[in-house]
Amino acid sequence: MAETEAEAAPLLKEIFNRERLRHFAAETAAIYPAFDCEKFLALASEGLDGLSIMQRLRQIAVAYHHVLPGGFERNLEILRALAPRIDHGFASITLPEYVALYGHDHFDLSMDALAFFTRFGSSEFAVRHFLLKDLERTLKVMQRWSLDENEHVRRLSSEGCRPRLPWSFQLKALIADPSPVAPILENLKSDPSLYVRKSVANHLNDITKDHPEWVFDTIAHWDQNDPRTGWIIKQALRTLIKKGDSRALHLFGVGHKAEVTVDAFAVTPPAVKLGGSVKIAARLTSTATEPQKLVIDYAVHYVKKAGGTSKKVFKWKEITLASGAACELSISRAIRNFTTRVHYPGRHPVELIVNGEVLATSSFELLP
Template sequence: MADLFKNLYSQKFFEALTDALQNVLEHFDKQQFLREIYNSEWEELELKQRMHHITTILTNYLSSDYPKSIEQIEQIIIWLRNNRVEDKVKYPDLVFMIFPHYIELNGLHDFKTSIRAFETITPFSTCELAVRPFIIKYEDKMMNVIQKWTAHPNEHVRRLASEGCRPRLPWGMALRRFKHDPTPVIPVLEALKQDDSAYVRKSVANNLNDISKDNPQVTIDIATKWKGHSKNTDWIVKHACRTLLKAGNREVLELFGFGAPEHMEVRNFSITNDRISVGDDLEFSFELYNHSNESILVRLEYAIYFLKQKGHHTRKVFKISEKKYASGSSTTISRRQSFRLVSTRKYHSGEHYVSLIINGSEFEEAAFTLQT
């Protein structure tokens, strides 16, 4: 997957980019530009490194006058849009983050020009990473701008308001101040919680989920306040609490109707193949019995305890379902867990464990052996 992502900077991407540069920049030397791009280190660079490298080279071809260079970038984007770059390049929103990155590298000194550029560029390529140094340097000033963005007519700018101030944005620098105290972020989320765009509402949920990792009670209090307000806020609240639900937080589980599971019983939990190799699927099954005299809402999950290199185990929770089980019902459930090679996980030979989780409480556990 890492190779796939870095190769998004493909021949087709550079054809589109250099065509745009030739049409906007006077005396642009396409061959020289490509020679500088494909230097001796290019093949070893990962996606973000390639993005930075391209932006650094591009800087030398744009005007040294920062406001003028932003005008050039805006003209380049207009040319790319007019020539339907989305039909030629995969993930244009991602690969053209070279333009927001240019602002991040070169525009921190010119707040006014950069803010205007964020508004015009983010509908083409998201500026969520690039705004973060501005938040760190100009916190009060920048958060005032972000609050205004929550009422912007363009959904991409409204999403930027939420996404840009996430405390733990993936790929982006952490906002340590907001990890410690997310208070400045809350008015932004309040302003967007009823947004018409699902794209924006998902960002609000992700921001709250970030907050839950450092300040769980803040997210719980907001979830309690927002739940039941509307269908849209209910979706935000549920998505925002996903980390707390997986962690088995009792207050959050009860907020969504998942009570203590004392009337649920696991029977006949078994692993079909307790010795597997990398590339195989772990198969297991069990029966879930409700011996109460009423139906019970159940959040059903399982956890895999992955063996690490130093001999300890790390736990990862996987959701099976959320549903009601009728009084006296007995349900047979089977699952497969893939152990195919993925770039985000390294497997180690030895004993692993799988356990069942009902409404946040772990029940049965069984061991299996993985051979790498």
């Protein structure tokens, strides 16, 4: 049975279900015996079924504010003791959310708390509230975090100030001018932790959507021969590569038009119902006189609810094809709903993209 958006969303927000709220209450009472579990559960679970995951997270933080004994500093002591007792990493994000809501008059204390809490989940959403209020002061702290011995703290220094962080509000000031984050990204450009490098790559990829030239100027001074740095650069330019940006392609030895013939490109079956899958297959033959590097992607034009289509490019394969050689590719793609994409009936064009150029098209029909 196909998974609909309505069915999929509760699975995520159920991280904060009633059972976990009872877990929060019991663990807090174990630390602070005077904790009023009944009042906390009533506040934290109010209207729970109708709340999104982020609304639930915030409501728990607000409930703590009303039930804990009083001052911010005293409450932080209790929450710090609670952090290692929470049984789910994402669930622990409610603790930095408390700091985001109530810690603005205690800047230094709040920054220390966010660096501590991020080790158990992440403070990436919470720190953005401080960036919004005082960008320069908060970035100075985050620059120090980028040199921290703990990989979770280093990741926070990049992830927290991404201009377009998913599930959070955009940082308009950094969308307009990304230069204030340059020292942070510079410190992390060859970080030993993949967890951190993924954040740096995603951060740069965010910036390419508004300031691709700034990104190219930044990475021009980086050592692409360093495997860690090279990995970041490649992942950072993925959106530009999908768009066929010649500068991005050139950096990876694909600064030329593909010299190939498309012997076949097809999507089967030609019609499919929601919950099924389609197979995308292609055969290419090189017409070049020497080996050539090819970046092969495909794009699906998804039908939108209001009509028309929205193009989504997917990575397929990178190969070096010898002169006169042929290659065959195939991939299966599930056609089912997710929280991030709902499918609608109609004709879905599919494109074969090689070195940034559309070389062939096909389609499939999604039946009602």
